[in-house]
Amino acid sequence: MSGELVYGGPLSERKKRILRSIIEAHIEMGEPIGSKYLVASAQIPFSSATIRNEMAELEEMGYLEQPHTSAGRIPTKLGYRFYVDSLMENYKLTAAEIVTLNNMIQSKIGELDTMIQTASKLVANLTNYTSVAIKASETETVRAFSYMILDEHKFLMVMQMNNESIKTKKVSADCMLDHSGMEALVSLFNKYCVNVVPDDIPYSTILKMESAMGERASLVNPAFKAFYESVASPSASNVKFEGVNKLLEYPEFSNVEQLKRVFSMIENKDDFLDMLSRSDSDKINVFIGDERESRFASNSAFIFRPLTVDGKVIGAIGVFGPSRMDYSKVISTVEYLSQKITGIIEGKALPESDDKR
Amino acid sequence: MSGELVYGGPLSERKKRILRSIIEAHIEMGEPIGSKYLVASAQIPFSSATIRNEMAELEEMGYLEQPHTSAGRIPTKLGYRFYVDSLMENYKLTAAEIVTLNNMIQSKIGELDTMIQTASKLVANLTNYTSVAIKASETETVRAFSYMILDEHKFLMVMQMNNESIKTKKVSADCMLDHSGMEALVSLFNKYCVNVVPDDIPYSTILKMESAMGERASLVNPAFKAFYESVASPSASNVKFEGVNKLLEYPEFSNVEQLKRVFSMIENKDDFLDMLSRSDSDKINVFIGDERESRFASNSAFIFRPLTVDGKVIGAIGVFGPSRMDYSKVISTVEYLSQKITGIIEGKALPESDDKR
DNA sequence: TTTTAGCACTCAAAACATTCAAGTGCTAAC
């Protein structure tokens, strides 16, 4: 009653084992799993009849379902959830995989954007699902303004942002530029426009700045516009996908109706930002689609890890794919890379330098 | 024999009229067009038998084909080509469409990138096909270097590029920074690194710069790295798509095999750059897919207009969709927008200001 | 000579029927 998900009751060890085998077999093969298959291939040392009984009960409890009477069972959303939460074993990245990841990331240290995207590409390649890179929008503010005169009528507005980045914008002026005028202008901006978003600055302040500038009042407007454009719009959140065509490989996405749903989600992006905003910021999040929820394409799952710096979410990397997904491997990979990235960002440098020595 | 395409011989007026009607009906309805339909709906004042004879001849000449014996005719690649080159009437944008376009573009004057992308979005919305925005890679070089000291150990390297844009990069130094040292550094860069790509600068030059800097030699390396990173990598060509899911609406793309082809083309992007590089830079280009050419998905067409400034191709906007495309409308829209954009870029300002007065 | 009415023919798609096999649930025996 307390959580969002209520499991159908305690499961015997045998039930867990059967459920797990079914889910893993289904993940691998993509087809409903029947009792005989479990006896023949897998490790359940009971007869098919016994397994059938157990499966019927697991179905009653909501962990499994049958596409139709004469088919095997497939996991429900609840089944996957339980699998992810309690049944699954952690996939261990192989040494080779780790080396690849480290090398690639190492070579891209620098801009946050590029790092997130490199990581995203790596995830797509390693897991063979579509990967998602999210850069969160920041309400950035300026810490300090400065300028640089380019020619008689143009100057560069330099803004040191509070998040350590620097933005510049070229500004054209009607009047001749000189240092004293620019000093005045910049100091006004440093007085009124620091640590604040443009929309919070009342128009009266702009008028005040203009009158303070005297005969150079005409500089204020273009400069403010540059400020506005640099701070307000451009760092809108963005969501980028890598390996979208990999989705087409999976039979669950091979009918056009389903594809339309998925692609409009991908093109729209809002759903992903929404999920990020409603997520736990310090661990892997797993969204699993379901027919009942309209907001998320059924048969699909989205696994992601928010990236945080000083407790603030600055982005995320993740994977989008069929709900029949190799959760174990995906989760390990995403977890590893996100750790690595936050490590690098937070300046803890590079933990194990297996490649350098 | 001279051109790439050889038409099958001269066409009588009646044949042209029939061909055109078939193509336009097919574009609209997406199905093979039969003789009866032309009699019933359209404007061909002959009996179906006559039309059948003409159609048989048009097929012989290579303009039409039959999916199977008991079906109507559909245009071949040659048919479309002939239609685009000689049959089609120019679509006239409606006043409302022009107003929308102008308003949207007007409000986005500024960065070339944003303008191209805005245009691309407009095209996608107006035509209901997937639009393509290409920004060509430029081998940019720096016209002038300058600097701005941020704090004792950091400065901002400011590079005025030859294409009027400005790039900046934050550089960290080991030693204390002062203006005289920075002046020296910058003047060295202005001597050796102007109008040239970093890869063409021999290592000996770097050594020369270091020795010229004397005890501040350690500044050269990080500064050069900043130069290298700003010039070499980041402005790689990029190709962006808008409205990809619109493709799913068209029956020719509704089977998975076809979709895989198309999406891998879209994800790969190289094909588009290739087509741009082999295009006529001062007019609309129309690529029409065909089973025989492996390099381009069949059943699809790519229409685009390179954007040039001073004779140099700086990008392109275009449309990707089924070969059964509303060429007339697409071409008019793309043409109008590309004119508008090059107009704005070349500073001819804004021709008709229907909205301002 | 050009156009058209008429008809036999073709063939994909739709509709319908049949077979096949995988998988189940249940009962009775172990």
Next chain:
DNA sequence: GTTAGCACTTGAATGTTTTGAGTGCTAAAA
């Protein structure tokens, strides 16, 4: 509690028939 065995269900695969849109050709009409 477990399992062998069997009747039953049902989607998918395969085969058959029907339907209808559209053609090409011939012979008559213009």
